[in-house]
Amino acid sequence: QTVVTQEPSLTVSPGGTVTLTCASSTGAVTSGYYPNWFQQKPGQAPRPLIYRTTVKHSWTPARFSGSLLGGKAALTLSGVQPQDEADYYCLLYFGGAWVFGGGTKLTVL
Amino acid sequence: QLQLQESGPGLVEPSETLSLTCTVSGGSISGDDFYWGWIRQPPGKGLEWIGTIYSSGNTFYKPSLKSRVSISLDPSKNQFSLKLSSVTAADTAVYYCARHSLSDMDVWGRGTTVTVS
Numbered sequence: 001q002t003v004v005t006q007e008p009s010l011t012v013s014p015g016g017t018v019t020l021t022c023a024s025s026t027g028a029v030t031s032g033y034y035p036n037w038f039q040q041k042p043g044q045a046p047r048p049l050i051y052r053t054t055v056k057h058s059w060t061p062a063r064f065s066g067s068l069l070g071g072k073a074a075l076t077l078s079g080v081q082p083q084d085e086a087d088y089y090c091l092l093y094f095g096g097a098w099v100f101g102g103g104t105k106l107t108v109l
Numbered sequence: 110q111l112q113l114q115e116s117g118p119g120l121v122e123p124s125e126t127l128s129l130t131c132t133v134s135g136g137s138i139s140g141d142d143f144y145w146g147w148i149r150q151p152p153g154k155g156l157e158w159i160g161t162i163y164s165s166g167n168t169f170y171k172p173s174l175k176s177r178v179s180i181s182l183d184p185s186k187n188q189f190s191l192k193l194s195s196v197t198a199a200d201t202a203v204y205y206c207a208r209h210s211l212s213d214m215d216v217w218g219r220g221t222t223v224t225v226s
Contacts, residue, residue: 087155091158097171099158101155
């Protein structure tokens with residue numbers, strides 16, 4: 001069974017920069033896994049942020065960016081704001097199946 | 110603007126079949142080159158992809174759920190549906206429907222809570 005792993009929790013100060021990562025148990029994550037990133041706040045549906053590794057949706061704030069980093073997919077938040085406190089999930093495509101990461105709880109403190 | 114809305118019973122008895130429907134508005138489920146998926150989230154836990162149906166009718170299921178899951182399209186009603194059989198308390202979750210491509214899961218419903226008890 002394929003497992004996608006994210007940091008369980010991260011803490012960042014307002015105005016700071018933080019990088020969340022997304023790793024696959026099958027090996028290095030490449031663009032062919034079409035990494036997606038979602039933000040979820042309590043009681044809300046997930047909100048898509050990034051797709052195809054780096055592409056932002058029209059509603060995604062400029063401070064969010066996606067990349068590949070050291071064999072993982074990565075989501076970087078630059079100039080973090082208090083409203084960025086949320087759970088973040090990555091999603092990878094494995095040829096006929098999609099697998100979510102376990103999620104990262106981001107605390108802005 | 111495309112919108113998705115989940116509907117179905119909020120309470121299902123153990124060993125029974127969970128049935129949910131996703132109604133799509135603002136676009137056609139059969140005319141475009143998209144996938145239509147179901148995702149769930151148990152209380153306090155992460156997201157889990159359950160399965161997906163392509164606009165042509167081809168289906169894709171999470172391997173560990175494959176024996177219990179069925180997803181179908183109803184183009185006449187612009188809906189797609191999820192059936193999950195032999196449910197247990199572990200199937201209690203918020204269930205979301207979503208539109209996606211291979212590379213982008215861009216439109217989600219608000220979710221519906223299903224309790225198995």
